[in-house]
Amino acid sequence: MNDAPDVDLDLSSCAREPIHTPGAIQPYGLLLVVDPLSMRVQERAVSQAQVLEDFGDPLDQHLDRVLGGALVPYRRHLDLLAPESTVFLGSVQLGRSGRHHALAHRSETHFIIELEEPVDGEPGSLEDLYPHIRRFMGEVEVAPDIASLCEIGARHVRDLAGFDRTLIYQFDKDWNGAVVAEDRNDRLPSYMDLRFPESDIPAQARELYRRNRVRLIADNDYRAVPLLRSAGLADAAPTDLSLAVLRSVSPVHLQYMRNMGTGASLSVSLLAEGRLWGLVSCHNQLPRRVPYHVRTACEFIGQILSLQIALKERALAVEERIARRAIQVRLLGRMAGDEDFMAALGRDQKSLLDLTGATGAAIVHRGQCVLLGQTPGQTDVNALVDWLTRHHPAEDVFHTDALPAIWPEAAAFADLASGVMAISISQLHDSFVLWFRAEVMRTVRWGGEPRKAAVDGRLSPRLSFEAWKETVREQSTPWQDVDRDAAIELRTAIVDIVLRKAEEMAELNEQLLRSNKELEAFSYSVSHDLRAPFRHIVGYSELLGSSAADKLTDTEKRFLATIVESAKSAGTLVDDLLSFSQMGRSSMGLVSVDVATLVEDVRRNLVMETGGRSITWSIAPLPRVEADSSMLRLVWQNLLGNAIKFTRDSAEPTIEIGHEDNGSEHVFHVRDNGCGFDMRYVDKLFGVFQRLHHADEFEGTGIGLANVHRIVSRHGGRTWAEGEPGVGATLHFTLPYSQRGTA
CATH class of the missing domain: 3.30.565.10 (Histidine kinase-like ATPase, C-terminal domain)
Known part of the structure; x- marks a missing residue:
């Protein structure tokens, strides 16, 4: 039986359990905590009494004198260890207890040395497993996609570790996990396509998986070996054993394994570019220890798998971004060549929707609302814009795949717009481009009801792992980084166009103002200078008509009257033009x-x-x-x-x-x-x-x-x-x- 003390916990305490500092190890060897300055053993956990009988208690002893000096040849390896790193020291003979695999870890404050008992019939070295690794690498090199990579990885890890079931478990953005690949026999049920809630692997457990790629629990009913420390350190903070292979695990997790029907488990972390992408999770119905070299081979396969997944994801992302960039170029080409660039944006419905993978879009600009594809009505869109303006005023880009959950009024049109992404074009006016994604109603198969329960005031993991179905409504397919980045780039381009148009308009206004001033000055000058000549024409024509009236024929008098009338009309026109010019000045x-x-x-x-x-x-x-x-x-x-x-x-x-x-x-x-x-x-x-x-x-x-x-x-x-x-x-x-x- 596991003799770790029962701890009464409320439901929220699971995520705060001291899983990094359990104060105990699993009973398959011994662990020493060494002060890096004095090189004295400050804490120890020893599972075999005869080790203490043969060599005495190592506590408070110098490392060179413990275990009969067995670790002296490896001191140079300790000196080269960087923080947060691990080195395999080799095989160490411990008297009657036989040979043990020795590993050393360097934490921020201590050296941690583990000596692990061997497993009967285990490989003599990692080289013995190389043919298996080579076959795995040959298969992953030609795998066409991530799904195929995961299938290959699950099969090869199970072949190496010999477990009843091996799963590839991928995290989503909310840290729920989904089983995307599986290889198993008939002893344990299939978990393929099942989802597991974030609470199954809380944040501190995920951080542990990120720091330490391999974790083995050989028996869910093991008897933990306590970590004893020097008397002078009784009040010191617990030692972080995150890097240790023998580290004991939470009693809640052990109960979780029993509820799952697994006697042993092995986990290998999958990290894509430093991010915890998922896990290779192995389960066995009966207790099972996995030898050190086999675990190392599984870890190597996990690292290769992680690299291949990251490469595939990056390649897909690059292809998708290239495709989105081509769409954006088409849209910008239309906008740049049109005076009303926002209207031009709406004239290419397919490109605008394809830019973010949306089913509908709306352009709200200068009081106008243009709807494209499957969208809510104009009244609903305007209400959404008003909500965005009031509640998310500082966000250039807003997106959600569950709008009704944060704005209940959206439930009325969830079938058309459960998902929305919006970019704000102006900080002064309600100008937005919005994309919509329709509701995708789907049934999610959870691996048991996704919650834990309290039993008699104590925390108890959920008991059932049978498929539990949940119907998800009022959600769209999630927006991906490539969708958000495409929207941001479009916003940047539109703002650039707006600024360029504003600069062009300012320049044109300046030119127009200058031209108007020049024209007014010209008009004033011409009008002023023309007044006198026209008066002279009228005056002298009238004088000629009166002084030579007897000598002029009727035709000549008519000509002279026309001259006077035209000159008077021209004079009036000049006076009016002068008045108009003065009015502007x-x-x-x-x-x-x-x-x-x-x-x-x-x-x-x-x-x-x-x-x-x-x-x-x-x-x-x-x-x-x-x-x-x-x-x-x-x-x-x-x-x-x-x-x-x-x-x-x-x-x-x-x-x-x-x-x-x-x-x-x-x-x-x-x-x-x-x-x-x-x-x-x-x-x-x-x-x-x-x-x-x-x-x-x-x-x-x-x-x-x-x-x-x-x-x-x-x-x-x-x-x-x-x-x-x-x-x-x-x-x-x-x-x-x-x-x-x-x-």
Whole structure:
């Protein structure tokens, strides 16, 4: 029977058991803990009484004097040992106890020397096992994939160790284990494809497997041999025996083995690039010791298997990354050649989904939501974006394969999007690219119900290892590193495009601003310099007409009148152009303006332009606004002047002046029942020199409404118009409460 003391533990204590410092060894040899400075034995565990009878107690003795000086020839090996390393010293004769295999380990604080009893009929050396190792290496060299590697490894380790069942056990990202390969006889049941919960091998046990690649438990009912220490070290911390082969194991694990129906076990760690990938786990129905050289051969096979697995995984990852990079290049090519690069991203649905292996995607940008493939509805996607913005604001990339577990509202569309990966494009706006993976409902076969139970207040491992099925819902296939990296690279590329576009836009704005200033200066100069010549043409033409009237024929008088009329028209055009140029150059003086008073004053000044017609005016109550008084006067002069002019042919001309307050700005309009205009040309209405009517019908230079647009824009407002030929026109403009106009 195992005589390790029974320990009452709560359920959480299993993961905290002192498995690194058990204070005992298995009864197949002896172990010495040696101080590296004094080289004296500070602790010892000896399973054979006759060793003590033959050589005395080694405790507190110098290493050279213990065991009849048997370890003196190996002192030089100890001096060369680096921390966390092990060396096989050779075969040591211990009197009547016979030859023992000697190993030395170097921890951070001690030398640990083990002498292990041999096994009857064991190989004389590792060379005796080389033919078996060579066959294994020949097979793994041509193995096409990881599954085949694991099958080969399970078969060869079982052949070497002679156990009833050998499993290859792979960890997932949550440290649950799955049996991916198996070789066995009929004494123990199959565990192929079964999963085992993380609690079966907690974190500290996994760390032990990472540090020490081989662990043997020859008999689940062994009698542990206590580690005794010098009296002066009674209160010192327990010694770490992680590297020791003979280290005793947890009584909870021994009970676990009994529940599993295994009398002995051997584990060989599989490490891929320093990470614990899985285990080669061997089980035997009856107790079984495995000789040192056989264990070494199994460890060698485990190392080769680990290297081959790492190579296969790396090759698959490289191939997948190359494929994803090709997809990304296609997407970037589309985006780079399109002004609306986010819209271009959505035009290649297949590439966008293939980039992360998704079943659906959504692009949320500038208030728009584009859905591709199998996705939740737009309302649900916007709600998800809002949740991401509130709960994961600092994450450039967010991903989960169980969204409903962390955001319960997602359960409503779990069939379409149990998995989501999202990249944030902007820190200022809710701009995201999201990928979705549909729910993959599956049945997981656990190796027994995946939980431990407390029995009579003591921790007890789960009792059943029969297949226990669990239906998993509201989960997608997990996102892999290659999926996440592809999303990150796309985000980086999009941000680069955004920055480049912003730089290009800033450069264009700077060029446009410079060009506008140059154009305004040119316009002002030309307009100013042309005013005098046109006045001279008009003046001298009129003088010529009055002084030589008797000498001119009717045709010559008509020519002269045309010159005067054209010069006056050109002069008016120059004056309007000068006014337009000055409007962009002059500074604004914002004051409180009574719009009702201003409109009435403008209306009285325009009476002469009515030509004596009777016009019906409808003027709504108008507010006070913050504006430049002279500029606002020009706005109303142009709008009311246009309304008077274009109602010239109306039988009952009517002009309406209205106002609305939308909570952030004042909205004004001038509506008439004049000739109207075709809405197809509305974009030209506020442009410089743009006219929608022939000059023979209605006079004008086409600059008035351009001035209106410029003035309103400088006040931070908007302009627009509506019209219908023969029915009339309505011109709108706004003035915001808080002025942010440019000086």
